[in-house]
Amino acid sequence: MLGSLLDRAHEMPPHLIAPLIAQEIAIIGGRDVEVLLQDYDQMTLVPLRGERLLVGAALPIDGSMAGRAFQTDLSIERAQDDGVRLFVPLLDGTDRVGVLAFTLDAVDDDDRRLTRRLAGLVADILVTKSLYTDRFFQARRRQPMSLSAEMQWQLLPPLMMTTPQVAVAGALEPAYDVAGDSFDYALNDDILHVAMIDAMGHGLSAAVMATLAVGAYRHARRFDVGLEDLYAAMDEAVASQFAPDQFATAQMARLDVSSGLLQWVNAGHPAPLLLRGHRVVAALDSPTTLPVGFGGAQPVVTEKALEPGDRVLFFTDGLIEEHNLGGEEFGVTRLRVLIERAGLDGGPVQETVRRLSHSLMLERGGITSDDATLLLLEWRGGTADHLAVAGEPS
16 A cells, blocks of 8 residues: 555645545545644644545644644544544654544554554655645645745754754744744754854845855855854855845854764854753853854854753744733743743653743743744764664564
């Protein structure tokens, strides 16, 4: 069945993917098929419309069985009069795409194994086909998106990435109107590169500057240069295209996932927070240089040896400079309380970031006057060598 789905999907136009999924699930006796995709604000699962798919109401991620599958990356089963309803996470690698739901008469371990693999293949197909159709993007939207936000979302890497040694997850707010904030990461052999950008202003000009800064960062990074040269490349690119009084704050880091050595440079961002045992134990203070675009001095590279299980939260100033409903600035202290609360259950970084992002929005009464971006990494230690060794299929 999986081979048939893969063979047929190669040349299948995007609008026929939905009936293809339903047809393949019918082969194992499945029915009432739903494909639920995550909304951009990571609060809701919205149904994908298509021939032979069941299209019901959007479901909240918090408080629904489909949402529980999405949050835990585990298949959830619900017994009902006509069989068993399965909610299987759609994972593209480790990036959460949504949930595949359908009903079987009965479920055994072979069915569970097959449906996990089927959902993984469906997720891969949806992501691949989304590169040349708008339909999947449209399905995920529950409100109009600004042009600047459109540009930023297209610029981002996947919101999450997990390996045995390291995990990364990020969030952008306001999801439908973000402009100058962005982040990027890449895992090159044993080095995880991360960057966070906050272009001045809000609107299209900020989105253009952020796009240029991230492009310059990626271009330089692919030459395997050091953090100082990454800063210089971004600084030169922004300075050459924007007025002297326009700039972007930035933070670039690299983590050796084999040793846990974290190195970073700070160009005007708040200090990252170090979490150990799900508590904030330190702010990773470091010398700062000027934001990119101002022609600052060569930045100072700061180092910190992480312990297995340590997490580091990078964030933009919009997160702490926003004001509560009463007029008081949100501040780092309140952020520390919420990040500790969000990670109390020891869940994966992607769920911690999702909860923290929504907690912050609730604390501010759902109002964000500036972009607010989070990027959380976790160093786990160990190696991934065992994944390269063939074993018995599971």
